Amino acid sequence: MNPSLTLDDTQLRRRNRGRLQLILILAVVFGPMILATSMYKLNFWVPQSRSYHGELIANGKTPADLGVRQDAASQRWQLLVTAPAVCAADCQQLVYLARQINIGLNRDANRAEHVLAAAQPLPAEFQAQLDKDYPRLKRFALDTGAQDASLQQGTAPQLWIVDPHGNLVLRYPAGSNGKAILGDMLQLLKLSHIG
Structure with missing residues (x-):
């Protein structure tokens, strides 16, 4: 008896869910760093208000x-x-x-x-x-x-x-x-x- 080489629907859903979770974790970790670097380099979303007078x-x-x-x-x-x-x-x-x-x-x-x-x-x-x-x-x-x-x-x-x-x-x-x-x-x- 050979095990089936194809994955059934539940195994495919688990694998896709695991990939989605990995992508979300990476986005939460690296997303803010990429956003902050982009804001600094491209000078967008920088607040125009300031708290000093000189x-x-x-x-x-x-x-x-x-x-x-x-x-x-x-x-x-x-x-x-x-x-x-x-x-x-x-x-x-x-x-x-x-x-x-x-x-x-x-x-x-x-x-x-x-x-x-x-x-x-x-x-x-x-x-x-x-x-x-x-x-x-x-x-x-x-x-x-x-x-x-x-x-x-x-x-x-x-x-x-x-x-x-x-x-x-x-x-x-x-x-x-x-x-x-x-x-x-x-x-x-x-x-x-x-x-």
């Missing part, structure tokens, strides 16, 4: 790409004000704003510092005010010739948030809302365990 700089640029000449990298978050031209009223307002944001961080104030990088010598009156009222302000030289063209800084002063690894994170133009910048800074410090 311009996101997510390309690995550092203050050196702005032309800032620091002696050593800081281990803290920085509120960096760059002044490619004369530090006039809008620049001075950003320096004041950076200090106020640092103070507004309350218990996290020691995780951040405020910094001024100026391309030209500061006006004597402002220099005296900084020496008197801003004892913790770090000051560096700014070489406008060494700026990376992709950052498009121009000649207007700007405020930058720099992470403890030395990466530029967010950029704000002069006249930005201080409460919005403080909110962004608090959110970064809340999410970060560095600095």
